Amino acid sequence: AQSVTQPDIHITVSEGASLELRCNYSYGATPYLFWYVQSPGQGLQLLLKYFSGDTLVQGIKGFEAEFKRSQSSFNLRKPSVHWSDAAEYFCAVGEGRGGSEKLVFGKGTKLTVNP
Amino acid sequence: DAGITQSPRHKVTETGTPVTLRCHQTENHRYMYWYRQDPGHGLRLIHYSYGVKDTDKGEVSDGYSVSRSKTEDFLLTLESATSSQTSVYFCASRDSSGNTIYFGEGSWLTVV
Numbered sequence: 001a002q003s004v005t006q007p008d009i010h011i012t013v014s015e016g017a018s019l020e021l022r023c024n025y026s027y028g029a030t031p032y033l034f035w036y037v038q039s040p041g042q043g044l045q046l047l048l049k050y051f052s053g054d055t056l057v058q059g060i061k062g063f064e065a066e067f068k069r070s071q072s073s074f075n076l077r078k079p080s081v082h083w084s085d086a087a088e089y090f091c092a093v094g095e096g097r098g099g100s101e102k103l104v105f106g107k108g109t110k111l112t113v114n115p
Numbered sequence: 116d117a118g119i120t121q122s123p124r125h126k127v128t129e130t131g132t133p134v135t136l137r138c139h140q141t142e143n144h145r146y147m148y149w150y151r152q153d154p155g156h157g158l159r160l161i162h163y164s165y166g167v168k169d170t171d172k173g174e175v176s177d178g179y180s181v182s183r184s185k186t187e188d189f190l191l192t193l194e195s196a197t198s199s200q201t202s203v204y205f206c207a208s209r210d211s212s213g214n215t216i217y218f219g220e221g222s223w224l225t226v227v
Contacts, residue, residue: 032214034215034216036218041221042220042221043119043205043218043219043220043221044158044205044218045218046215046216046217049214049215051214090157090158094214098214099214100209100214100216101146101165102148102160102163102173102216103158103160103216104160105150105157105158105159106157107155107156107157108157
């Protein structure tokens with residue numbers, strides 16, 4: 001079965017600083033990878049996804065992620081964090097029929113943004 | 116967004132009672148899911164459906180059942196609620212071509 005590891009449970013950054021959230025996955029073939037964001041009391045919103053092709057993927061809200069097969073990683077980055085980015089971030093890998101029939105999630109990274 | 120509506124959004128129930136959570140989607144998506152979210156565990160799949168009357172178990176299916184009699188509705192039933200089922204439950208749906216799963220707003224369930 002696939003698995004996803006998000007090594008950092010909680011990260012604190014200052015507003016305007018750069019951000020990188022780590023994600024490692026285990027999967028034998030080329031994975032379908034996703035990043036979701038969850039604001040307090042809300043559902044999950046898709047930030048970006050990788051299926052194939054260019055390994056640098058652009059998403060919404062100024063986020064990007066880079067797929068590195070050699071490191072089994074799909075890290076999320078943002079060059080300058082805004083206070084509204086404070087939320088919990090989940091990395092996920094698709095599995096099942098077609099490679100994305102269902103998602104396996106990491107345990108999440110909570111982001112705090114200091115003014 | 117996939118127009119996913121969950122009901123109820125908040126519920127408190129007693130141990131041993133049956134509980135049904137409803138998920139309704141308006142996008143005619145083939146796939147629907149129920150996940151639960153718990154601190155330190157992220158989201159874990161309970162059950163999913165790949166069509167009307169077609170369902171399968173997920174990672175944490177014990178104590179739960181599902182039904183899907185119409186494309187737009189996916190019901191999750193806790194047959195006899197226990198305190199360990201206190202959680203936030205998320206419904207999701209996915210179309211067969213988009214490969215993207217969309218989530219509802221969640222249902223907060225407390226079992227006392």
